[in-house]
Amino acid sequence: MTVQIVLAIAVFVTAYVFIATEKLPRVLVALGGAALMVIIGATDDAAVFFSESTGVDWNVIFLLLGMMIIVGILRQTGLFEYLAIWAAKRAGGRPFRIMVMLIVITAVLSAFLDNVTTILLIAPVSLLVAQRLGKSPVPFLLAEVFASNIGGTATLIGDPPNLIIGSRAGLGFNDFVLNLAPIIVVLVGVLIVLCRVLFRSTFAFDESRVDDIMALEEREAIRDRSLLVKSLVVVGLVLVGFVTSSLTGLEPSIVALLGAGLLFLLARLEPRKVFGDVEWETLLFFAGLFIMVGSLVNLGIIDAVGKAATEAVGDNYFGAATALLFGSAIISGVVDNIPYVATLAPLTQDLVQSGGGPARALWWALALGADLGGNLTAVGASANVVMTGIAKRNGHPVSFWTFTKYGLIVTGVTVGLCLPYLWLRYFLG
Known part of the structure; x- marks a missing residue:
């Protein structure tokens, strides 16, 4: 192991510890870690700015930017207040019913939209809704981000890793729906049960609050029709x-930027109002995180870990599926x-090509592990980072460990249920 690899691992681990312990602002840690990766030669300007596999994922950055601008303008209309009152009234003001509605809506939307867009x-x-109920919004936000990562697993376009898998494996939209949607429907139901237990203190019923909510008129919330x-x-x-x-060949990031530009022109609002809602710290945190992880990819560290895991299972494809499922969830x-x-897909392709039909289940193990594993920590998926940024901006910070405390349970249960599903559907008999 070279000195450069040792230093890169040390930088990444140290940065991750600071992010987890929140001793320093996470954006400072991410950008500082990225700078150190460049200084030690783990990456360079070409890899950072121009490489799809080892640099900043500009599609994610600009998708976020475009959708943040759109949501910021949409907020000026009063639509969110309207929806909040409508949802609360339809649920009779009962917090758990409202959470169930939001979980189902989020999961369904995430199957057809990017998870980040859904969270925004x-x-x-x-x-x-939480404000109207006099409750902390944190349980609702956590439930939604868990639902977005679970729901996004069901389709080709629901989560970016699925696009990578679909491209590498030659799998289409219908393939993902037929193979993953059945277990995802079950997992959404399981999430609802888990949330009922994990956030039980949130569901206390306040009659006075309910009366106030039922007396509200949602149409009055619209400020600019x-x-x-x-x-x-x-x-x-x-x-x-x-x-x-x-079909069009337009990346979602381009679509989001075009939409943001068009709405900005139509809205004719002051730039300060439009750009004031952009989570600039979140965007910079993403950039730093991409550079640090890309440096590990650039040095072959992630590739070496993946090869060691795949070589260990040989031609035991259920063992390989198990390793991919749980290993992907953890990593x-x-x-x-x-x-x-992006790193594991070529290795999985080699295994599938050598194993034929019985090995095709490895693609679904990889997708389930990587997508559902995003719920484990606050930095496991793009939607998590965006959610914690929104929560902090609105005065309800979610610590790394608070997220992980709940995420560990949700991830453990949902990923654990995927193993019997894979065995029963692809390996039994």
């Missing part, structure tokens, strides 16, 4: 652009699952 759209509603119509038209066009991106909870899947 749903989180403002949750903040307002003209801007609302324009915003909904643009959001509709953006969603169509996301769904048809495989994806520590590093972003996009570069991880």
Whole structure:
């Protein structure tokens, strides 16, 4: 092991400890770690800015930026207040019923939209609902981000790692739905039960609050009907652009930026109002994280770990599926699952090609492990980072360990249930 590899691992581990312990601002740690990776030669400017596999994922950065601008403008219309009141009234003001509604809506949306986009759209509603109920929004936000990572696993376009797997394996939209949607429906139900137990103190019923909520008129929350119509038209066009991106060739990031630019022109708001809602710290944190993880990929560290794991299982494909499922869940909870899947996909392809039909289940093991493992920690998935950023910005910070305390349980149960599913469907008999 070279000195450079040792230093890179030391930088990454140290940065991760600081992020986990929150002794320093996470954006400072991520950017500082990225700078040290460059200084020790683990990466360079070409790899950082221009490499798809080892640099900043600009598609993610600009998708976030575009959607943050759109959501910021949409917030000016009063739509989120409208939805918050509507949801609370339909649920009779009962917190658990509201959480169930939000979990189901988030999971369904995440199957057809990027998880980050879903969180950006749903989180403002949750903040307002919690405020009306006099509750902390943290349990609602946590439940939604868990639901987004679970729901996004069901389809080709629901989670970025699935796009990588689909491209490498030649799998289409219907393949993902047929193979993953059945277990995901079960896992969403399991998540609802888990949330009932994990957040039970949140569901205390306050009759006075309910009376106040039921007396509200949601239509009065709309502040600018003209801007609302324009915003909904643009959001509709953006969603169509996301769904048809495989046909048009436009990346979701480009669609989001085009939508943000169009809505900015139509809204005619002051730039300060529009750009004031952008989570700049979150974007910079992402950039630093991408550079640090990309440095490990660049030095072959992640590749070496993956090869060692695959060589250990030989032709025992159920063993390989088990290793991929749990190994991917653990690693994806520590590093972003996009570069991880990009690294493991070629190795999985080799195993599938050598094993034929019985080995095709390895693709689904990789997808389930990498996607569901994103719920393990606050940095395991892009949606998690965005959610914690929104929570902090609104005065409800979610610590790394608070997230992990709940994420560990959700991940352990959901990933654990995937193992019998894989065995029964692909290996039994």
